[in-house]
Amino acid sequence: MSFDFDAAVTAPFRMQPGLRRLAPGTPQLTPLAPGGRHQREKLAVLSAFPDQALLVVPGFDASAALRALCAQAAAEHPSHFEWDGERARAPRFGVAVGAGGEVEQLATGSFGLGDELARCLRPLSALWRLPALLSLAFAEDFAIVDGSEGNIPWLAVTLPSNWAPEEKVGRHFAEVHAPVADNKLVVGAAAALTRMVTGPERWERFVWNVSSNPRLHAHPARVDPRRWELTAPEHAWWRTERQTFIPLPELRLAIFTIQVDVQPLVDAITPGDRAARLHDAIATMTPAVLAYRGLVPVRDALLAWLAARR
DSSP: OOOOHHHHOOSSOOOOOOOEEOOTTOOOOOBOOTTOHHHHHHHHHHHHOHHHHEEEOTTOOOHHHHHHHHHHHHHHOTTTOEEOSSOEEEGGGTEEEOTTOOEEEOSOOSSTTSOHHHHHHTTSOHHHHHHHHHHHHBSOEEEEEETTTTEEEEEEOSSOBSOOGGGTTTOBHHHHTTTSTTOHHHHHTHHHHHHHHTSSSOEEEEEEEEESOOOSOBOGGGSOTTGGGSOOGGGOEEEEEEEEEEEETTTTEEEEEEEEEEEEHHHHSOTTHHHHHHHHHHHTOOHHHHHHTTOGGGHHHHHHHHHTTO
């Protein structure tokens, strides 16, 4: 996973957009291995809670954006994902989705019973089978940003970080970020940010948190409310996101990609510079940011643990 620690973890900590330009040709998608952790969790979510992961505003047509995403996937990773303009094929998983949403089992997969992806896709609405195949083939989740309306009319998000996709679909960019602590800069720049990410350039940003939850899937309805009562800092988790924007300026849209990773904190934050940088970032968070990130109960213990690893 491609999280840039040095760019993301800074002190004093500030809530800010943090966008940086992507160099031409930089990959924005991450192929998944058959039966890997991301794929297993995504399969579970799409099988059990598809209505909380696959969401669209009535009347919004995502087909052009999906075609562009498929073309991007095939261009970046031609041995992993194939797209002929109508039919998508994931050869490593032995499954394809046709122009009308037909699911084809082409070969036996290499984990489980060999047909896990096809069995997950078939119960879904035909309109959601192609987005679900993309979600199961790549680590990223996806959303569409509409530059004309300034909102997010479509989401395929299986691994949210303590937010509910069903509460965000269709809402304006500024509304989506309204609950964010110290959000004045982000909300104030909402219109400009929307124009930027739906323009011709490509952008990325990084997000991080220390979490008590080891799962990639962190929908608030399925996170233990006791959280830090059960987890000491040395047993906590380092949760990161790499977010990128695939611009479709001719449509005034952008595809927002979200790549989530979770590692044991003790492995991710090695003694020395990383521990010192994270300590200083958390030490400079405002009370509002600490509360928004769920770190109030563990702040002092976490800072003491990080100080001992400086």
